[in-house]
Amino acid sequence: MERTKITALIAADRSPGSVLIKGWVRTRRDSKTFSFIELNDGSCLKNIQVIADDSLPDYEEVKKLSTGSAVVIKGKMVESEGGGQKWEIRADEVEIISIAPDTYPLQKKRHTDEYLRTIAHLRPRSNKYGAAFRIRSELSWAIHKFFKEKEFRYIHTPIITGSDCEGAGEMFRVTSLPLDNLPRKEGKTDFSADFFGKEANLTVSGQLSAEMFALSLGDVYTFGPTFRAENSNTSRHAAEFWMLEPEMAFCDLTGNMDLGEELIRYLTRYVLDNCTEDMELFARFVDKNLMATLENIVRGDFVRLPYTEAVEILQKSKKKFEYPVTYGKDLQSEHERYLTEDHFKKPVILYNYPKEIKPFYMRVNEDGKTVAAMDVLVPGIGEIIGGSQREERLEILESRMEEGGLNKEEYWWYLDSRRYGSVPHSGFGMGFERFIMLVTGIRNIRDVIPFPRTPNSIEF
Numbered sequence: 001m002e003r004t005k006i007t008a009l010i011a012a013d014r015s016p017g018s019v020l021i022k023g024w025v026r027t028r029r030d031s032k033t034f035s036f037i038e039l040n041d042g043s044c045l046k047n048i049q050v051i052a053d054d055s056l057p058d059y060e061e062v063k064k065l066s067t068g069s070a071v072v073i074k075g076k077m078v079e080s081e082g083g084g085q086k087w088e089i090r091a092d093e094v095e096i097i098s099i100a101p102d103t104y105p106l107q108k109k110r111h112t113d114e115y116l117r118t119i120a121h122l123r124p125r126s127n128k129y130g131a132a133f134r135i136r137s138e139l140s141w142a143i144h145k146f147f148k149e150k151e152f153r154y155i156h157t158p159i160i161t162g163s164d165c166e167g168a169g170e171m172f173r174v175t176s177l178p179l180d181n182l183p184r185k186e187g188k189t190d191f192s193a194d195f196f197g198k199e200a201n202l203t204v205s206g207q208l209s210a211e212m213f214a215l216s217l218g219d220v221y222t223f224g225p226t227f228r229a230e231n232s233n234t235s236r237h238a239a240e241f242w243m244l245e246p247e248m249a250f251c252d253l254t255g256n257m258d259l260g261e262e263l264i265r266y267l268t269r270y271v272l273d274n275c276t277e278d279m280e281l282f283a284r285f286v287d288k289n290l291m292a293t294l295e296n297i298v299r300g301d302f303v304r305l306p307y308t309e310a311v312e313i314l315q316k317s318k319k320k321f322e323y324p325v326t327y328g329k330d331l332q333s334e335h336e337r338y339l340t341e342d343h344f345k346k347p348v349i350l351y352n353y354p355k356e357i358k359p360f361y362m363r364v365n366e367d368g369k370t371v372a373a374m375d376v377l378v379p380g381i382g383e384i385i386g387g388s389q390r391e392e393r394l395e396i397l398e399s400r401m402e403e404g405g406l407n408k409e410e411y412w413w414y415l416d417s418r419r420y421g422s423v424p425h426s427g428f429g430m431g432f433e434r435f436i437m438l439v440t441g442i443r444n445i446r447d448v449i450p451f452p453r454t455p456n457s458i459e460f
C-alpha cells in the first residue's frame with residue numbers, strides 16, 4: 001500500500017478506505033480500552049488522530065509510544081465522532097519505528113524562541129517552526145513563479161567572487177592557504193600562491209554578475225545565499241542570508257520601484273491564498289495585527305518619497321530618536337520604522353539618496369548630488385528592498401569608482417559592459433528572510449532561517 005501524507009487525508013472529501021501513514025507522535029492519551037495518538041508527518045500543521053484499540057496484537061507496545069516517537073500505521077479512515085476534526089484513523093496495524101526517550105526536548109509545553117534556538121536541529125518539529133519553514137518553501141516557489149510569468153531568466157551567479165559588490169569590505173575570505181603559515185611577499189600576504197591566484201571572497205550580492213546577464217538576456221534574476229561579515233548583532237541581520245535580485249535592461253528607477261511593489265504584493269497575496277492554515281497560526285499566536293498589516297500591503301499603493309522629504313518629515317516629527325536626523329546621513333532603522341509604521345502606516349519607497357552614502361554603481365541624478373537609489377520600507381521590519389538605477393555612463397562610473405577608492409583595473413569586465421552596448425538598467429535586492437519576517441510576524445531573523453549564522457554563533 002502506498003503512503004498517504006496527512007495533508008491529503010485532512011483535505012479529503014470522502015474516505016479512501018484503508019490508508020498507510022507515517023509520522024511522529026505528538027501526544028498519546030490512553031482510555032480504558034484504547035489509545036489516542038496525535039500523529040504529525042510535517043506535511044501540514046494539523047495532526048491526524050489515530051485510535052489504537054486494545055485488541056491490537058501489539059497494544060502493550062503502543063502504550064510505550066511517547067512524544068517524538070516514529071510510527072507507521074495502517075488503518076481505516078473514518079468520520080470522527082469527537083469534535084475538532086473531520087477524519088480519524090482506526091488503526092489495524094501499528095509498526096513502531098523508534099521510541100523517543102523522555103529526554104526528548106520538545107515536550108508538549110510551550111517553549112520560548114530563545115530556548116528553541118538552542119535546539120535549532122529539533123525546532124522544525126514544533127508547530128510554529130514547521131509552519132514558518134513550510135511558508136519559506138512556498139515563498140521560494142512563488143518567487144520563481146512570479147518571474148517565470150514575467151519571462152525573467154533565472155541566473156546562477158557565483159558564490160565565490162573576486163570583487164566586492166557593495167564596496168563596503170564586509171566580506172568573508174575564501175582561501176586554501178595555511179592560516180598558521182601564510183606565504184609573504186613585500187610585507188603582505190602573497191595571494192598569488194592562493195587557490196585562485198588572487199584574493200577571493202564569499203559574495204555580498206550577485207548584482208554585478210546579474211547586470212552582465214541583464215545586458216545580454218534582458219530581464220533576469222538571481223536568488224541565492226549571500227554573506228556579510230558585518231558585526232551587527234541585530235534581529236534583522238544575519239551573516240548568511242538569501243537575497244533575491246532582479247535586474248532589468250532598458251528600465252529606469254520608476255520601473256524598478258513598480259517591480260518591487262508588484263513583487264511584494266504578489267508574494268503577500270500568494271501566502272495568504274496558499275498557506276492559509278500556517279498563516280492562521282501566526283495571526284493567532286505571533287502577531288494579532290498580522291492580517292490587517294498584510295491586507296493593507298496587498299490593497300493600497302506604496303508611498304513614494306524622495307530622501308530629502310523624508311528627512312524633513314523626520315526632523316519635524318515630535319518623536320525622540322536615539323540618533324538625530326541630518327541630511328546626508330544614512331537613516332537608522334528607527335527612522336525607517338517611524339516613516340512606515342507611524343507616519344504613513346503603509347509601505348514607503350524612499351528614493352534619490354545623497355550619493356555619498358550609496359555605492360559606486362548607482363546612477364548620478366541631474367542635480368549631481370543624489371543618486372537614483374530606492375529603498376522599500378515596510379512596517380515591523382524597516383528596509384526590505386535596496387536597489388537603484390545603475391550608472392550606465394562609463395566616465396561617470398569611473399569617477400565614482402575613483403571617489404570610492406576602488407581599483408578600476410579589477411572591475412575591467414564590469415566597465416566593459418558600459419563600453420559595449422551600455423543601456424539604462426535597474427535592479428534591486430530583497431532580503432528573503434526579512435520578507436518571511438514580514439508575512440509571519442516573526443521578529444527575529446534567527447527564527448526564519450533553518451540554521452542561523454550570526455556573530456559568535458555557528459553551532460549547527
Ligand code: 4AD
Pocket residue numbers: 165166204205206207228236237238239241243245246383384385386387388427428429430431432433434445
Ligand atoms: O541594500 P543591500 O545591501 O543591496 C544590495 O546588496 C544590492 N547590491 C542589491 C541589488 O541592487 N541587486 O541589500 C539588499 C537587501 C536589504 O534591503 C535587506 O533586505 C537584505 O538585502 N539584507 C540583509 N538581510 C539579512 N541580513 C543582512 N545582513 C542583510 N543585509 C542586507
Ligand code: MG
Pocket residue numbers: 375383385386
Ligand atoms: Mg540597503
